[in-house]
Amino acid sequence: MTEPAALAPVVELSGVSKTFRSTTVGSTPVQALTGIDLTIRQGEFVSLIGPSGCGKSTLLRIVGDLTPVSGGTILVNGKSAERARRDRDYGMVFQAPVLFDWRSVQGNVELPLEITGRPAGERAARAKAMLDLVELGEFTGHQPWQLSGGMQQRVAIARALALDPALLLMDEPFGALDEMTRERMNLELLRIWERTDTTVIFVTHSIPEAVFLSTRVVVMSARPGRITEIIGIDLPRRRDVETRELERYFELVTRVREALRRGEGNAPVGGQARVRAEGLSA
Amino acid sequence: MTTEPVHEELGGPDPALAEAELELAADLDAIAPRRQGRAAGGSRVRVRPILGSIAIVIAILVVWEGGKWLGGDPWRFKSILGFPVAIDYHPPFAWKFFSDLNFPHLWVILEAFVRRDSNGVPVTVLLVEAAFFTFRGALAGFILGASLGLGLAIALVHIRLLERSLVPLLVASQTVPIVAVAPVIVVGLKAGWFGIALVAAYLTFFPVTIAAVRGMRSADQRAFELMRSYAASDREILLHLRLPAAAPYLFTAFKIAATASVVGAIVGELPSGIRDGLAGQLLNAMQYYSIQPGALWAAIVVASLLGIGCFALVVLAERRVLRNYRPTEPGAAT
Numbered sequence: 001m002t003e004p005a006a007l008a009p010v011v012e013l014s015g016v017s018k019t020f021r022s023t024t025v026g027s028t029p030v031q032a033l034t035g036i037d038l039t040i041r042q043g044e045f046v047s048l049i050g051p052s053g054c055g056k057s058t059l060l061r062i063v064g065d066l067t068p069v070s071g072g073t074i075l076v077n078g079k080s081a082e083r084a085r086r087d088r089d090y091g092m093v094f095q096a097p098v099l100f101d102w103r104s105v106q107g108n109v110e111l112p113l114e115i116t117g118r119p120a121g122e123r124a125a126r127a128k129a130m131l132d133l134v135e136l137g138e139f140t141g142h143q144p145w146q147l148s149g150g151m152q153q154r155v156a157i158a159r160a161l162a163l164d165p166a167l168l169l170m171d172e173p174f175g176a177l178d179e180m181t182r183e184r185m186n187l188e189l190l191r192i193w194e195r196t197d198t199t200v201i202f203v204t205h206s207i208p209e210a211v212f213l214s215t216r217v218v219v220m221s222a223r224p225g226r227i228t229e230i231i232g233i234d235l236p237r238r239r240d241v242e243t244r245e246l247e248r249y250f251e252l253v254t255r256v257r258e259a260l261r262r263g264e265g266n267a268p269v270g271g272q273a274r275v276r277a278e279g280l281s282a
Numbered sequence: 283m284t285t286e287p288v289h290e291e292l293g294g295p296d297p298a299l300a301e302a303e304l305e306l307a308a309d310l311d312a313i314a315p316r317r318q319g320r321a322a323g324g325s326r327v328r329v330r331p332i333l334g335s336i337a338i339v340i341a342i343l344v345v346w347e348g349g350k351w352l353g354g355d356p357w358r359f360k361s362i363l364g365f366p367v368a369i370d371y372h373p374p375f376a377w378k379f380f381s382d383l384n385f386p387h388l389w390v391i392l393e394a395f396v397r398r399d400s401n402g403v404p405v406t407v408l409l410v411e412a413a414f415f416t417f418r419g420a421l422a423g424f425i426l427g428a429s430l431g432l433g434l435a436i437a438l439v440h441i442r443l444l445e446r447s448l449v450p451l452l453v454a455s456q457t458v459p460i461v462a463v464a465p466v467i468v469v470g471l472k473a474g475w476f477g478i479a480l481v482a483a484y485l486t487f488f489p490v491t492i493a494a495v496r497g498m499r500s501a502d503q504r505a506f507e508l509m510r511s512y513a514a515s516d517r518e519i520l521l522h523l524r525l526p527a528a529a530p531y532l533f534t535a536f537k538i539a540a541t542a543s544v545v546g547a548i549v550g551e552l553p554s555g556i557r558d559g560l561a562g563q564l565l566n567a568m569q570y571y572s573i574q575p576g577a578l579w580a581a582i583v584v585a586s587l588l589g590i591g592c593f594a595l596v597v598l599a600e601r602r603v604l605r606n607y608r609p610t611e612p613g614a615a616t
Binding site for chain 2: 064065066085086087090091092094096098100101102103104106111112114115116143145163
């Protein structure tokens, strides 16, 4: 484990379960999550990966108090998830940018600052700083719909960082982007993460993305949604394009993939792993 | 040919019609998609709808006067604008549909505008004054109705229970013919001018309520979750998300409401006994229709111009307010 035990836990989940009760008469409740135990410490970058329906997004939403739990306990910054949300302890980034069309790029980043009642001068300065951080400083006056998909998602990240949250929750933020843009965004996100010292929980369905970004990868499986393995990523902390070419990177990609297969109940035999990893990163 | 003087008579540009064409163009332009930014939406986009509107208006006038030329009542001129002529035209057919009573000649309608009343005041001045009076009632009604409609929508969005109980009543309110409701409001309340505004409001609130409810719920579910992640209050969600998201829907409703408010104001004036508005002019002209059909048509032209004008005002406001919104595709929301 690369997890530094000395640092304070930001998210503590124990025995968390979630059951969706369908409103349709006669249908059985769906067990979305069961027996989730996970502690995430300050400064970690944790990816949740798994097949669709494994509850990885639900788990993220539970941490953000956007979905109530059915059982177990959650602590965010040592508080209940609701208290943490009310204290604006986390920033959220969805798969879609969810920018407000009627606000300028700057206005969108100022929104959370406006709601928390910061004075106008501070708002403007902070929003500009965040937009500079995501390298969109020149686009403050644009409307969001005038930007490309990747740029819009960077605005969403700037907005999520505006309140300087201890925790960043990202729900497949680059899922809708093309591969080239996604890789560039991955690098940018790492750079931001290094500079802001935020803790990140990152939901993805991309194995290379999870390995490249994370300090730990949480592998989940479906029916019922549960954690099957947690893989520490012992790549050098400072990562760049060359990281993707390291032997260790391919090994880790293979480990995650095999963990995913085992979770589905059909573990692969080793040997060909290296070839598959190369095929995937190409 | 005997018809030539007719063209001469119609040769000059008719200011009312020209205005109608302009307003109609704005009307059509409003239905056309909004363009990116102000610069891109310049003259190129606007010219074609105007030309199209002019063409349509001209086509209607051609059919109108052409029908009369083919099958209307005979006409005779001894002088035109003081010049002596001898025109005695008999159309080849006799269609009742195009009689002078159904479709007076365009020059008869134009003449109605320049005629003076018994006090020597030009009819155009009377009509414009009446239009302003009606406009005041319509505007007050619009503001009242739009505020009421929006207020109701905000209540409906926030109190789920209200939707089930109140919406059927609102729908029922709109099935009652306005001509039946108007006397109850105007005569019953004895509210005079304010009563007229109330009738106009009665016609305007409903589309605003329906559109606003829909618009306030139109935003992406994740936008609401984003607001939740900021621990935003209901009031902040309303101000920062629901209302801005509803704005394009609201303007669609405002366009309907703007024209409906003019109809409402006129219908409200009818039983009120107040003769200062367009209803007074219409009633007056109706009494003399068999001898002076042009007067009623003149009043109709002014009433419709008022409606188009109100519509155009909403369109102008929309352009201003929604200028930063994502341009919509043709046929969307508008």
